[in-house]
Amino acid sequence: MGITLDKISKSYGKIKALSNISFNVKPGELFGLIGPDGAGKTTLFRILTTLLIPDEGVATVAGYDLVKDYKNIRNNVGYMPGKFSLYQDLTIEENLHFFATIFGTTVEENYQIIKDIYVQIEPFKHRRAGKLSGGMKQKLALSCALIHKPKVLFLDEPTTGVDPVSRKEFWEMLKRLQQTGITILVSTPYMDEAALCDRIALIQHGKILEIDSPKMIVKHYPKPLYNVKAHNMYLLINSLNHYEHKHSVYPFGEFIHYTDSRKDFNPDDLKNYLEHENLFHVEIETTTPTIEDTFMELAK
């Protein structure tokens, strides 16, 4: 009861939002859609939750066809949109009851599913949704998306704009939720979250760049990658950008991640060049690529 997509495309006028998207999400899998703003993630979510009809291609969600069985899909999926979409004037409790009722169930019947998340906001159940903090809104939205016991859960950028502490807690929640057997498709612009998914698709400009497990994606990085450091970051970036043999130069925390265009690259040559450019304390060492490195290399 996962998700299958076969050559899904969607355009808005002249803009091609999605072109030829094909992938499968296995039942019980935590699958990440990783890409920046404007990559087409939200369009894909809206198609899979039957809010938009694709121009081309076929897809199934929880075993149901996107177009023919759209009503069954709606009953079997939970959707947490990127923008907070609950009723601001209803309280926490009222919102939850409302969503349970429209799906023909009750909060009591499915309380077990949301318990882990809901207990954290239950003390505030009489507070209106509009008056909640970002973290609490997120937990309420997730509770409302789960209250009808969906087979597939869609989470569109649940952690955008959320601080690292709350992001970590949210992912711990998702991991526990996954243990219940639910299939989860989650999108995020944060590359570090990708590592927490079973498999990920890297997406940009409406196209899939690569699909694999986080470990394998990193293994596919095509070049030796180096950490470069010197006494002044700004001067170092400038010098590396002007180096004739550079392939890529990206600031990465306290280092610059550097790749060279030559097959027989010798780091000592680069060191000499940088010292000649009046940089001192130059350090160059090999490093392991991250998902973000892979994304940037593919998107280049």
Place this chain on the structure above:
Amino acid sequence: MKTQNVIQVEGLTKMFGDFTAVNAITFEVKKGEIFGFLGANGAGKTTAMKMLIGISSPTSGLAKVAGFDVYKETESIKKNIGYMSQKFALYDDLTVKENITFFGGIYGLSKKQINQKRSELVEELGLVDVTNSLVSSLPLGWKQKLAFSVSLIHNPKIVFLDEPTGGVDPITRRQFWEMIYNAAHKGTTIFVTTHYMDEAEYCDRVSIMVNGKIEALDTPKKLKEQYKTDSMNDVFLKLARG
């Protein structure tokens, strides 16, 4: 010149009723420094920043921004700082050209200065072909780079950046930071908030706010040493989780 303080804050406090949003924070920022202002959602960052940019009056404490007092000289502060946030930066239904003209005008630049700045900016940012396009039609990354340039249009002493790179793709995010380095190198002080902990590493110094107080303030290197970890993410998690 490097040792000149452009932001000086002492015991700055803001109360809402009996809730203390910002609790006696003290720090200073030097000229040309890139200062990272970090904290969890709700830690008090936005409230603190509002006091520093002169749109919220402190309950107690002292602060000078670009040499001006945050109680009495808020108009002078506004003229001497730049500001950009993810939520508000440019007018979506004005063109690139109109936005630059508008903000130039707001900050009192002459017509001649505005025209000159405009051609410089669109040239530098590679926006020549879209000068007459609505800002709403630009990709987020372009918008944010343009917004940053516009926030510097009146050569402010300090620029305040509130989560400037949220949702921006990793390559553009780095181009954005190269622009920040460039501005800092020219002597502009950068005061920046972010949820990307790798960006915290790009700052000269970083402060971390927890429940209204500044719990840590140092270079990223020293903070990592102090908390015995090799990433700012871990420093943040250790502090903010208490």
